[in-house]
Amino acid sequence: MKYPLSLTVNDENYDILVEPYHTLMEAIRDGVGLTGTKCACDDGRCGACTVLLDGTLVKSCLVPALQAQGKSVLTIEGLGTPDNLHPLQVAFLEHGAVQCGYCTPGMLLTAKNLLDENPDPTEEDIRTALRGNLCRCGVYTHATQAILSTAKRDTA
Amino acid sequence: MIDCHYVEPTTVDEACRLLAEHGDGGMVVAGGQVLSLLRYHGLIEPSCLVSLQHVAGLDGITAEEEGVKIGAMVTLHRLESVGQEHPTLWALSEAVKNIADRQIRNHGTLSGNICAAHQASDINTVLMALNASVKLVNPNGERIVNLHDFVTDAFTTTAEPGELLTEVIVPHFATPRSAAAYHRFALRAGDYPVVSVGTFVSLDEAGLCLEGRIVLGNCLGAPTHAAEAEQRLQGCNVVQDDQSLAEAANLAAANVTPWDEPMASGEYKKDLVSVLTREALTEAVASAVAVK
Numbered sequence: 028m029k030y031p032l033s034l035t036v037n038d039e040n041y042d043i044l045v046e047p048y049h050t051l052m053e054a055i056r057d058g059v060g061l062t063g064t065k066c067a068c069d070d071g072r073c074g075a076c077t078v079l080l081d082g083t084l085v086k087s088c089l090v091p092a093l094q095a096q097g098k099s100v101l102t103i104e105g106l107g108t109p110d111n112l113h114p115l116q117v118a119f120l121e122h123g124a125v126q127c128g129y130c131t132p133g134m135l136l137t138a139k140n141l142l143d144e145n146p147d148p149t150e151e152d153i154r155t156a157l158r159g160n161l162c163r164c165g166v167y168t169h170a171t172q173a174i175l176s177t178a179k180r181d182t183a
Numbered sequence: 184m185i186d187c188h189y190v191e192p193t194t195v196d197e198a199c200r201l202l203a204e205h206g207d208g209g210m211v212v213a214g215g216q217v218l219s220l221l222r223y224h225g226l227i228e229p230s231c232l233v234s235l236q237h238v239a240g241l242d243g244i245t246a247e248e249e250g251v252k253i254g255a256m257v258t259l260h261r262l263e264s265v266g267q268e269h270p271t272l273w274a275l276s277e278a279v280k281n282i283a284d285r286q287i288r289n290h291g292t293l294s295g296n297i298c299a300a301h302q303a304s305d306i307n308t309v310l311m312a313l314n315a316s317v318k319l320v321n322p323n324g325e326r327i328v329n330l331h332d333f334v335t336d337a338f339t340t341t342a343e344p345g346e347l348l349t350e351v352i353v354p355h356f357a358t359p360r361s362a363a364a365y366h367r368f369a370l371r372a373g374d375y376p377v378v379s380v381g382t383f384v385s386l387d388e389a390g391l392c393l394e395g396r397i398v399l400g401n402c403l404g405a406p407t408h409a410a411e412a413e414q415r416l417q418g419c420n421v422v423q424d425d426q427s428l429a430e431a432a433n434l435a436a437a438n439v440t441p442w443d444e445p446m447a448s449g450e451y452k453k454d455l456v457s458v459l460t461r462e463a464l465t466e467a468v469a470s471a472v473a474v475k
């Protein structure tokens with residue numbers, strides 16, 4: 028049985044229909060139509076589907092869609108736009124922290140959450156924060172440097 | 184596929200009634216992180232999901248006479264820092280910090296972790312070492328059950344249909360010189376542990392062990408007490424005679440036959456039991472001695 032779900036994604040309101048067992052990831056990709064939130068492992072390991080739900084970092088493939096009722100979601104599409112990239116996106120480009128790019132949206136949202144909580148992280152803090160975002164191309168070192176440089180720029 | 188309903192009760196009574204109404208088809212959803220996995224793998228087909236998200240009164244952490252009470256919906260992330268305020272829960276906080284990653288700890292709940300009853304649950308292992316109990320509420324009343332009698336096998340609890348876990352009770356330490364510790368070994372950061380060990384000791388002023396607890400995680404279906412090893416500690420001066428800790432650790436390993444996994448044989452796990460038990464006991468004793 029389908030239920031109405033009202034949620035805000037990147038400051039826009041959406042009213043969609045979902046099954047009780049649908050995940051937030053399915054709601055975002057199939058219901059709202061924003062496909063920047065990636066689906067890779069579909070069992071909570073890889074972190075490609077990471078989004079911010081009312082400011083809390085979650086893996087959207089593990090959250091039941093109806094738990095997002097009335098809440099606000101930030102996905103990669105809301106972080107920056109092609110004409111106006113978020114400083115973290117600029118830093119990822121500058122540091123070549125992207126290879127195939129599939130893990131990048133989730134990694135950027137994790138990085139944003141980290142810098143919101145801790146504007147001056149150590150390299151160790153960044154490594155710990157990225158623990159839930161797997162990258163099979165292995166951009167970890169570049170991503171860590173990109174996040175570090177963004178933090179330095181912001182706190183300078 | 185059968186039709187599935189979704190309900191959002193606001194009280195414990197209402198949640199129990201709805202669960203009872205749906206019998207075997209009713210399923211509690213706390214964080215819902217296991218639900219997504221089970222459904223994805225086609226393992227469940229519930230007829231009604233009973234969400235606890237809006238049930239009042241399930242997210243408190245309070246020190247009361249019986250012990251520290253932790254509400255069912257407290258997130259794993261909150262548990263990471265709970266040991267600072269409630270020293271009894273220090274080992275619980277240490278155990279939680281190594282679970283999966285920040286995203287999963289942000290949304291996963293205490294009751295979800297316990298009731299999923301994963302054989303390698305860090306929470307169940309450390310909570311058994313702390314001698315925790317759970318409060319279960321059903322439409323006709325409530326009961327308090329020691330965690331050891333609640334989680335009995337892999338993915339198995341003794342919850343009756345229509346029964347809700349509402350809180351966990353961690354008893355206060357009976358004597359001041361008491362402490363718990365938790366050590367785990369995983370193949371990669373973020374993985375479930377291959378083996379984990381929760382320990383607890385209470386000492387008298389001279390360093391004699393009044394009570395020792397050793398709980399082994401991911402060796403059998405449910406976390407299990409290493410009973411002979413626990414007995415070995417009793418009455419020993421574990422401060423002066425650290426050999427007793429090594430002996431207890433060896434006994435713990437000798438008396439368990441852990442299940443084989445593709446990446447870790449039972450024999451290998453026995454070695455881990457010995458090492459981790461010694462480490463966790465040593466840490467618990469040091470912490471107990473340091474209590475002012």
Ligand SMILES: Cc1cc2nc3c(=O)[nH]c(=O)nc-3n(C[C@H](O)[C@H](O)[C@H](O)COP(=O)(O)OP(=O)(O)OC[C@H]3O[C@@H](n4cnc5c(N)ncnc54)[C@H](O)[C@@H]3O)c2cc1C
Binds near residue numbers: 071089214235347349
């Ligand atoms: C990739 C990954 C790695 C993980 N690694 C670890 C790890 O290393 N160590 C570890 O301990 N855990 C680990 N976990 C488990 C994680 O902690 C669980 O996802 C989480 O604890 C489940 O919580 P939840 O609130 O989402 O549970 P839910 O999915 O909501 O519930 C789980 C089960 O418990 C039942 N239930 C929930 N609450 C109640 C209640 N109050 N009363 C009765 N029944 C209830 C539900 O019906 C369901 O069957 C991992 C999970 C993932 C996805």
